[in-house]
Amino acid sequence: xxxxxxxxxxxxxxxxxxxxxxxxxxxxxxxxxxxxxxxxxxxxxxxxxxxxxxxxxxxxxxxxxxxxxxxxxxxxxxxxxxxxxxxxxxxxxxxxxxxxxxxxxxxxxxxxxxxxxxxxxxxxxxxxxxxxxxxxxxxxxxxxxxxxxxxxxxxxxxxxxxxxxxxxxxxxxxxxxxxxxxxxxxxxxxxxxxxxxxxxxxxxxxxxxxxxxxxxxxxxxxxxxxxxxxxxxxxxxxxxxxxxxxxxxxxxxxxxxxxxxxxxxxxxxxxxxxxxxxxxxxxxxxxxxxxxxxxxxxxxxxxxxxxxxxxxxxxxxxxxxxxxxxxxxxxxxxxxxxxxxxxxxxxxxxxxxxxxxxxxxxxxxxxxxxxxxxxxxxxxxxxxxxxxxxxxxxxxxxxxxxxxxxxxxxxxxxxxxxxxxxxxxxxxxxxxxxxxxxxxxxxxxxxxxxxxxxxxxxxxxxxxxxxxxxxxxxxxxx
Ligand code: ADP
Numbered sequence: 001x002x003x004x005x006x007x008x009x010x011x012x013x014x015x016x017x018x019x020x021x022x023x024x025x026x027x028x029x030x031x032x033x034x035x036x037x038x039x040x041x042x043x044x045x046x047x048x049x050x051x052x053x054x055x056x057x058x059x060x061x062x063x064x065x066x067x068x069x070x071x072x073x074x075x076x077x078x079x080x081x082x083x084x085x086x087x088x089x090x091x092x093x094x095x096x097x098x099x100x101x102x103x104x105x106x107x108x109x110x111x112x113x114x115x116x117x118x119x120x121x122x123x124x125x126x127x128x129x130x131x132x133x134x135x136x137x138x139x140x141x142x143x144x145x146x147x148x149x150x151x152x153x154x155x156x157x158x159x160x161x162x163x164x165x166x167x168x169x170x171x172x173x174x175x176x177x178x179x180x181x182x183x184x185x186x187x188x189x190x191x192x193x194x195x196x197x198x199x200x201x202x203x204x205x206x207x208x209x210x211x212x213x214x215x216x217x218x219x220x221x222x223x224x225x226x227x228x229x230x231x232x233x234x235x236x237x238x239x240x241x242x243x244x245x246x247x248x249x250x251x252x253x254x255x256x257x258x259x260x261x262x263x264x265x266x267x268x269x270x271x272x273x274x275x276x277x278x279x280x281x282x283x284x285x286x287x288x289x290x291x292x293x294x295x296x297x298x299x300x301x302x303x304x305x306x307x308x309x310x311x312x313x314x315x316x317x318x319x320x321x322x323x324x325x326x327x328x329x330x331x332x333x334x335x336x337x338x339x340x341x342x343x344x345x346x347x348x349x350x351x352x353x354x355x356x357x358x359x360x361x362x363x364x365x366x367x368x369x370x371x372x373x374x375x376x377x378x379x380x381x382x383x384x385x386x387x388x389x390x391x392x393x394x395x396x397x398x399x400x401x402x403x404x405x406x407x408x409x410x411x412x413x414x415x416x417x418x419x420x421x422x423x424x425x426x427x428x429x430x431x432x433x434x435x436x437x438x439x440x441x442x443x444x445x446x447x448x449x450x451x452x453x454x455x456x457x458x459x460x461x462x463x464x465x466x467x468x469x470x471x472x473x474x475x476x477x478x
Contacts, residue, residue, distance in 0.1 A: 017079075017089070019105040020096075021049045025057060025064035028102075037109055039082045049105070053077050053091075070094050070103070079107065087111045135197035142190040149186065153179040170420050188325045191252075195332045202246040202336055206362050209243050210235060213274070216254045224262050226414070228407035228440060230269030238276040239286065244360030249333050254288065256326040257353045261292035266439035268293025268350070282361045285339070293350040302343055306331040330355070408478050411440050415478075418459075419471055427462050434459050448477055 011018050017034035021027045025048040035044055038052060050057040050064055055078050058065045068075070070093055079089045089107040096102035156176045164172065194200040217233060224231045254272070261270045271291045278285035297305065306327050327341075334341045339356035414437050421430035434456050441452050455470035 017107045021103050023063045023101045025049045135193045138193040142186045145186050149182050191329050192325050204244050204246050206244050207247040216251050220258050226410045228410045232271040235274045242362045253330045257290040265292040265294030283358050287356045289354045291352040296347040296349050297345040422467050430459050
C-alpha cells in the first residue's frame, strides 16, 4: 500500500505542492499535486528532498546539508521532475511544530507566473520604446513645423511694416495672429512630449520678479480690456525684487492661466495675487492665485482638467479653441518646481486656479522688497460727474449689465474682427466673436438685443449679405 493512502491529511487535495521529509531528507509524504507536478507515483517515497531540490539540498552522512533558511518566508527554488527536467517554484520549508525531526515543504509552481511576468516586462519595454519613438517623432515634427511658421510670420511682419490698404492690412494681421496661435500649439506639443519623455529640465537663473509679472501682464492686457474686463494684480512686499527660478516657465504657467481666464470670462474681472507662504534657508515658497468671474467649471469636470488632452466638453473646444494640453503642462511644470496646482470653481460664477512653487533667494542681496505691493488696475471705469445717488445707482446697474462707453468701443472692435472673419469665410471664428458680442450686450436695450440676435442668426446661416446688413445696423446703433 502506498504511503499517500496511509495519510489522512486534508492536504492531499490542496492546490499547493506539499512534501514532508525527515532529518535524513527522505520523503515520507507528497500530496497529489506534488506527485503530479514532479511526475512521480508511489516511487516518490524512495526519493530524498535532494532529488527534488538538488541545487539546494545535498545528501551527506548525517542526512542533508543546505544553506536554505527554514521558515515561513517564501524563497524561489528550482524543482526537478523525475525525468530531470526542472521548473521554478516559490517554496516555504519549515520544521514541523510537533516534531523537530520532520520538515514540511510547501511549494507553488511559478513557471506560468514567471513566464507571464517576463511577457509583461517585454510588453512594457516595447511600450516604452514605442513611447520614446513617438515622443522623438513629435519633438522632431514640431521642431520642423516651427521653421515654416516663423518664416510666414517674419514675412507678414515685414509686409505689415510697409504701408498697405486697410483690407490687406487686416488680412495680414489675421495671418499674423494665426501664426502666433500655431506657434503656441507647436510649443505646447513640444513641451508636452519633452515632459512625457522625461527630457525636460528647468533653467533657473536670477531675474527681477516684478518685471516678469509686468511683462506677463503686458501680454494679456489688450485682450482683457478689449473684452471690457477688469484686471487687478497684487504682489506681497515680502517677495524680494530678485529671485532664482526658471522665469520663462513661470511666465508660461501664468500666461496659460490668465489667457484661460480671459478666454472663459465675458463679464467682470480677472485678478492675480502672489504671496510668500514659506521659507526654508535660502528658498521661499511662492503662492499664485489667478481668479476670474467667467463661465466656471462643473465639480465633476474639475478632476479631468489637469489630464492631458482634456477639455471640459467638445463644444467648449469648438467655441474657444485650444488643445487641452495647457493645464497638464502647467501641472507638470509646477510639480517640477516642487509645488502643486489646484482649482476651485463654481459654475457660472468663476474659477480660481492657485499654485505654489519653490524658488531660490539671491545670496548676499537684501531679500526684502523695497517696493510696496504692486496694485495694478486696468479696469474700465466711468468718468464721475455730479449725478444724484439714484442716477449713480442706475448708471452702476447699466454698467454692470451693459457696459461703459469704453465697453461699447470694445464691442465695436469685436464687431470689426467678426466682419474680418466673415470676409475670410471663417464662420467658426465668427461665431466665437458673435458669442462674445452677445455676452457683452446682455441686458442691453431691446433694439440692440434684437439686432444682436438677427446678426447671430445670419452668421449661423453663413449668409454674407445679411451679416453685413446686421453689422451695419448694430454698428450705427452703438
Ligand atoms: P486649452 O489649451 O484647450 O485651453 P487647458 O488645459 O488650458 O487647454 O484647459 C482645459 C480646459 O479647462 C479648457 O478647455 C476649459 O474647458 C477648462 N478651463 C480652463 N481654465 C478655465 C477657466 N478659467 N474657466 C473655465 N474653464 C476653464
